[in-house]
Every structure is written in structure tokens, then in C-alpha cells.
Amino acid sequence: MHGPALSGWLLMVLCGATGAYCLLRARDSTARERGSARAEALMGFGMAAMAMPAALFTLPERTWAVYAAVFGAASLHAVVCARRGGHHLHHLVGSLAMVYMAVAMAPGGGHPGHGAGAAGSGGIPVITGALLIYYALYVLGSAGQLIPAPAPAGGGLTAPAWGARPELALACRLTMGIAMFAMLLTL
Template identity: 60%
Template sequence: MHGPASPGWLLVALCAATGAYCLLRMRSSVEEQRRAAGGEALMGFGMAAMAVPAAVFTPPSWAWPAYAVVFGAAALRALWAARASAHHLHHLVGASAMVYMAVVMATSPGHHGGAGIPALTGALLLYFTGYVLLSGLRLVPVAAGGGAVGWGDRPEVARACRLSMGIGMLGMLLTL
């Protein structure tokens, strides 16, 4: 994505840290938690890679189509998983947004962005703005339940990671 270098590096760090935490969540004893964490780790690391400031590193021409293929496969997986859980619809929207951004970057002259479809970019911005606001509300503390929960299974930390990725997605879409 193309914007100022400092915010770009902050976005890279945020998304990479979120991806790393999601990898750790894949060790959870809860099967649904492991499945969701894998998709979220892919999204976090993919967003980190796409957010590296262009002034520092310009990806080779094959990178953008590769991103589109990887996230297209993730979108298909999310579509399949959405049969069992509506949460995967968000993964579908997120992976589809990544495909969209990769296609825009692949087809823009000099890979400097700005060639997106304004209505689609606007719709994605509205969706992720709503998602971020709702995710923030879900972080409001609730009374602790019984029993100790491993730090990798703490729902509030998983919600904070999803919030971080939603904010990251907004940042990436704004630079498109």
C-alpha cells in the first residue's frame, strides 16, 4: 500500500504482531478457536506484507497476483466455513477485500494505487468502519466466568486482535 512510511511501518508491526498472536491461538484446545485463528493469522501476516511502505520495498510484479490467489483461496474457504458459523462471513469479506486490493495494485500503473472502484472501496470502508465500532463495543469488560482460561483462549484478546486487523484494513483501504 502506498502512504507515508511511518504509519506504514506501524501498520506492518500491528498486523504482524496480530498474526503472531493468532498463530499462538492455533494451539488452543477449542477446535473452533483453532480454525478461526488460522485464518486470522493468514490475514494478519498478509496485511503486514501488503502494508510495507513502497518507498522501502516494491514487490515484484508477480507478488500482487500471488496475493490475489492466496486470499481468493482463503475467501473460498471462508465461504465454505460460513455454512457452520456466521463469523466466517467476516473472514469472507476480509479475504475478498484483500483480493480486491491486490488486483487494484496489480493493475495500477507503477503500482501506486488509486485505480480502485470508488463505490466498492466506499462499501468496504463502510463495512470495516462498522466492524471496528462494533468490535470496540465488544471489548467492554464482562464479568469473569469460572475457571482459569489460558492466555491463548482469552476471548477479549482475540477480539482485540480482530479490532486491530479491522483498523488495519481501514488504513489500507484509505490508501487505495
């Protein structure tokens, strides 16, 4: 990822923690929610790996092709699952954005001479701009849903397991949306 090392470290930790929580959430969820949690875990870990600062570990050149292949397969899976509705269209956009960033960040990808460790911009500005707009709208729309609903009177209901709390799942999606926006800004 282009940009300051500190932002890379912060994005790596944030996305890795989000991916780990999504894996834990997959244990306490229904079958339908489990698939979404796994897709979000893949996205979180993939974003963490992509945001890894070069000072920590220099990735081999073929890594970008692996990212593109993994997230290309995730895109195909999201297309198949999108017929069932739910959050899969967002997963499709996210997976395609990861493929786009992997190609743009690859050595020789995007613009000549702008590989993973080079300063400057990569990618196609129109596509990057469209993805930035999508993620900005997604983050703004998701942030409004985090306002908690009033607690029911009586207090007889038990809280769901911490891994199955819908507000935490939404917070993870919001976190990854913000992280994707930040990563796209660095292209």
C-alpha cells in the first residue's frame, strides 16, 4: 500500500482484528450469517495483509497475483450468493475492489514504475473515484445504523452472545468500509 508506514500499521492491526472477530462471529451465527461472516473475515485478513508496511515484510512480486486470484474467486462466490439476497452485493463490490487494488499495486500494475513500494498513484482514476464514492456512501449509510435502539421495558430479555451481536457485526462492516476507503485513497 502506498502512503505513510503508520497508517499501514494501523490499518493492518484494525483489519486483522476485524477479520478475527468475524471468524469468531461465524461460530455463533446461523448458517446464512456464517457465510457472510466468513466472507468478511477473508476481506479483513486480506486487507490487513495488503496494508502491511514494507518495513515489516517485503512481499514477493507474485503476491499481488495471489491476491487477485483469491479475491477473484471470492467475487465469483459473491455473484453466486447474491441471488439469495443479503449483503452479498457489497461483498461482490469489496472483492472486486480488492482485485483492482492488487492489480494496481502490483509491480508494473496501474502506471508504469508504480509498484507496491513506489510512491505515486496507481490504478485508473475513474474506477478509483467510483469506488471511493461507493465506500463513502456505504460508510455514511452504515454509521447511521449504529445508533442503539431503546432497551425494552422489563429487562427480562437476555443479551445475545457477544459474537452474535448485530451492532458489532455492523461495526465490523463499518470499520472495513472505512479501511477500504483509506486504502483506495492511497492508490
